[in-house]
Amino acid sequence: xxxxxxxxxxxxxxxxxxxxxxxxxxxxxxxxxxxxxxxxxxxxxxxxxxxxxxxxxxxxxxxxxxxxxxxxxxxxxxxxxxxxxxxxxxxxxxxxxxxxxxxxxxxxxxxxxxxxxxxxxxxxxxxxxxxxxxxxxxxxxxxxxxxxxxxxxxxxxxxxxxxxxxxxxxxxxxxxxxxxxxxxxxxxxxxxxxxxxxxxxxxxxxxxxxxxxx
Numbered sequence: 001x002x003x004x005x006x007x008x009x010x011x012x013x014x015x016x017x018x019x020x021x022x023x024x025x026x027x028x029x030x031x032x033x034x035x036x037x038x039x040x041x042x043x044x045x046x047x048x049x050x051x052x053x054x055x056x057x058x059x060x061x062x063x064x065x066x067x068x069x070x071x072x073x074x075x076x077x078x079x080x081x082x083x084x085x086x087x088x089x090x091x092x093x094x095x096x097x098x099x100x101x102x103x104x105x106x107x108x109x110x111x112x113x114x115x116x117x118x119x120x121x122x123x124x125x126x127x128x129x130x131x132x133x134x135x136x137x138x139x140x141x142x143x144x145x146x147x148x149x150x151x152x153x154x155x156x157x158x159x160x161x162x163x164x165x166x167x168x169x170x171x172x173x174x175x176x177x178x179x180x181x182x183x184x185x186x187x188x189x190x191x192x193x194x195x196x197x198x199x200x201x202x203x204x205x206x207x208x209x210x211x212x213x214x
Contacts, residue, residue, distance in 0.1 A: 003181050003184060004184065006181035007185050011185060018185065021167050021169055021186070024084075024159075024164070024165040025153075025156050025165075025166035025167045025189075025193070026193070028084060028088060028159055028164065029152045032095055032156075033148060033152055035088070035092045036095035036148055037145060039096060040096045040100040040103060041141065043057060044100045044101070044104040044106075045107055045129075048103070048106075049107070054104065058100060061100050062101075064096070067093075069155050069158050070161065073086055073161065077162065082162045082164070083164055086162055087158065090155075091159075094155055095151065096148075098144040098145075098151075101144060102143055102145075103140075105140055106136070106137030106138070106139075109137070110132070114132060114136070115133070139205055139208045142204055142205040143205055146205060150198050154190060157186065160172050167185075167189055167190050168190075170186030
């Protein structure tokens with residue numbers, strides 16, 4: 001309890017520093033998640049439509065998933081230097097596979113009979129994509145985004161290793177100085193952010209599923 005009390009006291013005494021670290025952590029997480037969505041949702045749709053592309057594209061992204069985020073950070077340092085940019089690249093790579101895979105599965109899971117019926121009613125490919133396929137695939141896409149969001153929020157602490165800032169700064173400094181109160185200043189908010197992300201996207205996913213069934 002003393003450790004938690006000391007951590008709380010540190011936050012009160014360093015409010016500006018704490019909120020700035022929180023802002024950076026949330027910003028880099030959101031940017032990485034949005035970049036992954038912009039990249040992987042169209043790619044997932046393309047893979048679902050063009051089966052011959054699915055193996056090389058999805059294989060490439062899944063192979064990137066096994067590379068530790070810290071290793072990606074180190075690999076891009078010579079190109080991007082230190083700070084926000086290399087951390088964003090590493091976190092985007094981490095977020096891509098679950099979004100790509102779930103988008104692919106969501107579109108492949110649409111009943112062909114539904115597509116044939118829509119086509120028979122005179123709907124063109126673009127309209128079928130917008131009005132039929134995308135809404136039906138949305139719950140599964142959101143499930144992938146939820147998984148990616150939790151992973152990104154938790155892994156954004158690595159940005160501190162290369163001067164990217166964020167809550168990881170407190171964790172690294174706390175470990176270096178054997179100051180567990182300082183470590184908790186970073187670790188507890190990161191855990192709460194990950195739980196919050198899980199809850200928010202779970203609610204959104206459940207809502208999308210209800211609309212789909214309605």
